[in-house]
Amino acid sequence: MNVAARVVVLVLAVLANSAVLAAAELTAEKQRQIEQLIEVHDLTTSVSIGNFYLKQEGLIAIRGLLTRLGNQDKLGPGWNPRDPQWQRAESVLLKEVVEKVSQDFTTLDWLRPQWQELDSREFSAAELDALLAHFRSDVGRKQAMIVDHTVSTHVMATLSFSGKLKDIPGIQEERNRMQAIWNKEDDDMRFSIQDASNADAQRFAYSALGKKYFVTAILKLTGIISRRLDDLAQALPQQVNARAEDIRPLLQEFKSGHG
Numbered sequence: 491m492n493v494a495a496r497v498v499v500l501v502l503a504v505l506a507n508s509a510v511l512a513a514a515e516l517t518a519e520k521q522r523q524i525e526q527l528i529e530v531h532d533l534t535t536s537v538s539i540g541n542f543y544l545k546q547e548g549l550i551a552i553r554g555l556l557t558r559l560g561n562q563d564k565l566g567p568g569w570n571p572r573d574p575q576w577q578r579a580e581s582v583l584l585k586e587v588v589e590k591v592s593q594d595f596t597t598l599d600w601l602r603p604q605w606q607e608l609d610s611r612e613f614s615a616a617e618l619d620a621l622l623a624h625f626r627s628d629v630g631r632k633q634a635m636i637v638d639h640t641v642s643t644h645v646m647a648t649l650s651f652s653g654k655l656k657d658i659p660g661i662q663e664e665r666n667r668m669q670a671i672w673n674k675e676d677d678d679m680r681f682s683i684q685d686a687s688n689a690d691a692q693r694f695a696y697s698a699l700g701k702k703y704f705v706t707a708i709l710k711l712t713g714i715i716s717r718r719l720d721d722l723a724q725a726l727p728q729q730v731n732a733r734a735e736d737i738r739p740l741l742q743e744f745k746s747g748h749g
Contacts, residue, residue: 519615520610520615520618521606521610523615523618523619523622524606524609524610524618525606526622527609527618527621527622527625528602528605528606528609530622530625530626530631530634531634531637531638531707532635532638533598533601533638533641533642533715534671534675535638535639535642535668535671535672535675536638536641536642536645536715537595537596537598538664538667538668538671538672539642539645539646539649539668539672540595540596540645540715540718540719541591541595541596541664541668542661542664542665542667542668543649543654543655543719543723544587544591544595544719544722544723544726545584545587545588545591545660545661545664546655546656546658546661546664547723547726548583548584548587548588548591548726548730549580549584549658549660549661550656550658551587551726551727551729551730551731552580552583552584552587552730553571553580554727555583555727555730555731555734556569556576556579556580556737559734559737559741560741563741563745565741565744565745565748566748568744568748569741569744571659573744575740575741575743575744575747576740576744578737578740579737579740579741582736582737582740583730583733583736583737586729586733586736587726587729587730590729591722594722595718595719595722600718601714601715601718604714605711605714608706608710608711608714609706612702612706612710613702613703613706617699617702620699621699621703624690624694627690629690629691630690630691630694632679632691633691633694633695635675635678635679636679637703637704637707637708638675638679639675639676639679640704640708641707641708641711641712641715642672642675644708644709644712644716645712645715645716645719646672648712648716649716649719654723
């Protein structure tokens with residue numbers, strides 16, 4: 491290989507390496523943008539709705555298990571939710587359900603990777619810059635709250651319209667907490683669209699990027715959360731049944747006291 495050819499090869503290698511480094515830097519910068527955009531949002535209300543629903547489903551699974559075990563062991567009509575041993579057994583199993591829900595849903599650790607992938611797929615670096623600039627403004631922060639509230643409303647509607655929310659004993663505390671959080675968020679997000687200082691909010695809402703973001707954040711993010719709730723709810727009966735031996739001593743205690 492002559493000198494000129496070696497120079498060409500060297501230049502091409504340098505250019506290729508520079509392109510790789512530039513792509514890596516762009517990817518890292520885009521990742522930082524996405525993380526900052528996610529931090530704009532607060533899904534506390536959606537989490538409270540999910541916690542309420544999953545506790546409901548956990549209690550239904552627990553009470554189903556306790557009823558079946560009572561029938562198998564012929565414990566009689568005294569084995570019911572008013573009995574102290576039943577209540578203790580329910581408490582043991584519910585504690586395990588709540589801990590599992592906290593790990594698998596409440597922390598939202600599961601959501602971040604999916605949210606990051608969604609934003610990376612949907613938005614360019616330039617669009618992410620524009621979104622960050624807008625949501626860091628006063629009116630943008632209000633609109634971010636509107637997005638969060640609309641996500642929670644869609645999550646609630648998905649559960650309600652499908653008949654998945656039930657009124658059962660033992661979940662009133664979660665219901666009250668959920669309603670209080672939802673009401674506060676509903677109050678906090680409001681602002682006057684007639685105020686001339688909020689013209690930027692109108693422009694963003696009607697812009698192509700604004701519409702795209704609302705669809706992505708509300709519809710697609712809601713879908714991710716709703717699917718997660720469905721998957722966890724469907725897994726709860728099996729998880730509860732797997733812990734049946736944990737409460738066997740309480741059934742034996744009941745049987746000894748009613749023998």
